[in-house]
Amino acid sequence: MPSQTSHEEGLLHFIEADAPARHRLFESFQAALKTAAREEGTEAARRWALRALQPTLSYSELMSLRRWLVRSEQAPPHVLRLAVLGGPTTTQLTQLVESFLAGLGVNVDVYEAGYGLFRQELLTPGSPLDAFRPQLVFLATSNRDVLRCPRLGDPAQHVERLLDQELADWNSLWEIARNRWQATVIQNTFEIPPIRVMGHYGIRHPAAAETYLERLNLALAASAPPHVLLHDVRALAAEAGASAWFDPRFYFDAKLPCGPDCLVAYAHSVASLIAASRGKSRKVLVLDLDNTLWGDVVGDVGAGGIRLGQGLPDGEAFFAFQQYCKALQERGVVLAVCSKNDEARAREPFTLRTDMALKLTDLSCFIANWNNKVDNLREIARVLELGLDSFVFVDDNPMERAVVRRFLPAVAVPDMPEDPAGFVAALHQHRYFEMTAFTAEDAHRGHHYAEEGARRQLADQAVDIDSFLASLEMRARCEPVGELSLERAVQLVNKSNQFNLTTRRCSVAEMRARASDRAWRTLTVSLRDRVGDSGLISVLILVHEDSRLVVDTWVMSCRVLNRGVETFVLNQLLALARGLGVSQIEGTYVPTPRNGLVRDHYRRLGFAMARSDGETTNWVLTGVDRLDPLPTHVLPEDA
Amino acid sequence: MSELRERVQAIFRSVFGDDTLVLSDGMTAADVDGWDSLAHINLIIAIEQKLGVKFATAEISRLKEPGQNVGSFLKLIEGKMAGRA
Numbered sequence: 001m002p003s004q005t006s007h008e009e010g011l012l013h014f015i016e017a018d019a020p021a022r023h024r025l026f027e028s029f030q031a032a033l034k035t036a037a038r039e040e041g042t043e044a045a046r047r048w049a050l051r052a053l054q055p056t057l058s059y060s061e062l063m064s065l066r067r068w069l070v071r072s073e074q075a076p077p078h079v080l081r082l083a084v085l086g087g088p089t090t091t092q093l094t095q096l097v098e099s100f101l102a103g104l105g106v107n108v109d110v111y112e113a114g115y116g117l118f119r120q121e122l123l124t125p126g127s128p129l130d131a132f133r134p135q136l137v138f139l140a141t142s143n144r145d146v147l148r149c150p151r152l153g154d155p156a157q158h159v160e161r162l163l164d165q166e167l168a169d170w171n172s173l174w175e176i177a178r179n180r181w182q183a184t185v186i187q188n189t190f191e192i193p194p195i196r197v198m199g200h201y202g203i204r205h206p207a208a209a210e211t212y213l214e215r216l217n218l219a220l221a222a223s224a225p226p227h228v229l230l231h232d233v234r235a236l237a238a239e240a241g242a243s244a245w246f247d248p249r250f251y252f253d254a255k256l257p258c259g260p261d262c263l264v265a266y267a268h269s270v271a272s273l274i275a276a277s278r279g280k281s282r283k284v285l286v287l288d289l290d291n292t293l294w295g296d297v298v299g300d301v302g303a304g305g306i307r308l309g310q311g312l313p314d315g316e317a318f319f320a321f322q323q324y325c326k327a328l329q330e331r332g333v334v335l336a337v338c339s340k341n342d343e344a345r346a347r348e349p350f351t352l353r354t355d356m357a358l359k360l361t362d363l364s365c366f367i368a369n370w371n372n373k374v375d376n377l378r379e380i381a382r383v384l385e386l387g388l389d390s391f392v393f394v395d396d397n398p399m400e401r402a403v404v405r406r407f408l409p410a411v412a413v414p415d416m417p418e419d420p421a422g423f424v425a426a427l428h429q430h431r432y433f434e435m436t437a438f439t440a441e442d443a444h445r446g447h448h449y450a451e452e453g454a455r456r457q458l459a460d461q462a463v464d465i466d467s468f469l470a471s472l473e474m475r476a477r478c479e480p481v482g483e484l485s486l487e488r489a490v491q492l493v494n495k496s497n498q499f500n501l502t503t504r505r506c507s508v509a510e511m512r513a514r515a516s517d518r519a520w521r522t523l524t525v526s527l528r529d530r531v532g533d534s535g536l537i538s539v540l541i542l543v544h545e546d547s548r549l550v551v552d553t554w555v556m557s558c559r560v561l562n563r564g565v566e567t568f569v570l571n572q573l574l575a576l577a578r579g580l581g582v583s584q585i586e587g588t589y590v591p592t593p594r595n596g597l598v599r600d601h602y603r604r605l606g607f608a609m610a611r612s613d614g615e616t617t618n619w620v621l622t623g624v625d626r627l628d629p630l631p632t633h634v635l636p637e638d639a
Numbered sequence: 640m641s642e643l644r645e646r647v648q649a650i651f652r653s654v655f656g657d658d659t660l661v662l663s664d665g666m667t668a669a670d671v672d673g674w675d676s677l678a679h680i681n682l683i684i685a686i687e688q689k690l691g692v693k694f695a696t697a698e699i700s701r702l703k704e705p706g707q708n709v710g711s712f713l714k715l716i717e718g719k720m721a722g723r724a
Contacts, residue, residue: 030653060653060685067656091677253699254676260684 016402053103083134085118087141096267150207194242276434279494303348322357332442568634664710
């Protein structure tokens, strides 16, 4: 049907476009969505609308897109119960958060408290909020929700007392959310008002609003336990400009927390944080080279001729972008290169120049050839063993961006301005790499990939897989989840997609509750070998019921695939089962598009299939008290 | 139809998701399905962004006051755009 191809082309034109063309095409995109809904159904229109969502759209455009996001009956039931408790009016904010979350793959059930009722709802047992049993409580507050503000004449000790009481008050709200529902809390920092009645003297005066609020923010951050995520509205307002952030007209008329365009940035920021807490942030930054990491074409002008570094204004801008990428790498983002280039020439700036912020050792994968970038991105995903939906692709060339947007919808492709001075801000505004914890594993992720390269070399030298594994001298430590491993364990459970038997996610609060509940058993596995320390790489959550031990969750980092860790873990399970006097271990495999890798996981470990409904399979291992440990090259730490 | 009326009508259609909506001077919030306080704010924001005008605080909800209608609203916008030119 010709009409079908034409509306699909209309949809794709919008998806492929950069701003400002994207805004010009919005109306025709809307029309094409209508055609898609009529000819292919509302679910098809919904998928296109989800693909189009991004924080560079305007408030009005996002509100128009919302109409297409209503979930159909067949939509996956996997939802997160999110309570939004304001503060200021949250209606518009909540709608935008819901849209962005859907775009990020998190479907929510929302409970919204009435205007200004957040304290009452939290403090009243049996309130509608209590009945909703939120998993996530977003305290959508603003600086007007601070209860105790000092007067300028108050003595210093009184200001201190107020600050302590205010802090205790917020802490007690967090505790309620944890004790009553084991909920994760999102706490806004308070924006600093732009108007300072004491002028420049204010920063020296403890009772001045700006000084008091700054201190309160820092105190909140310092006292927040792991189940509380700080959402830094103070930083958002500063980014927008404090005067641009707050639009008094819309506050006086409708109690909006900020102006309409800032509301988009605000909602997108909260949504990104929530998605990150569910393991949905991006992990890999794939970079083009020519005119992305440096100016000009290295193949034409050589490593000495590219525009980079001191003395060249645009060269400094490219260097600043490299520094930003390097900083992302240092906090755990995996970097890769995907360039249309002759490989030897493409490497020369890294090997010949001393003024590159990025070094070859910072890059976990380097692909420079003349193939198309769609194939090359697939190859990078294969080499890194990471899904394309964890990729961000940065390229100065609008054609390359359009092609990747069209053929690899899972990959995020931000607009890049022509001027490299705008690169950092263009990438940053998408908040692709939000994090909710910073673990030792994050700090060393780049090294892990470098070590993996060293292990591959060992594998090439070893005559067979057995002697290779033996040569690694692997030692594993197995222990329950504790305070020190809590954040990493939750991170791994929420981020693992491939080696994940049931893909059940878990918050910090839930994990802590299970670690201390006698009916549950938690298990973490840390692995080191003679090349390096892989850190905490596997987590299991088990239920102990009478004579059965049931595996609820089993995840493992793909970094340590095919090394016998699973077998080691099974031996640990056998020992645990014996200790509990349990004769039977049961496991479940719930298939997803990503976890085909572990379809036969339980079969390989000697389990028998007990049930299958065509998708989910249930497995059982009986007589565990009589079974011998399976052979593996992974030895216990103390062996 | 004047150019301004046509542009404002397009904004109404987009905000209320109704391609058949036709503006008339006597029209009020009660005549349009879904014209609640949320839709009203969306309408004001869309007009500000698309026409580059700025409403004063008291003007934001004036259209919902007694005696006001789309005709008086269009005049208000027209005045703002003339003042800007």
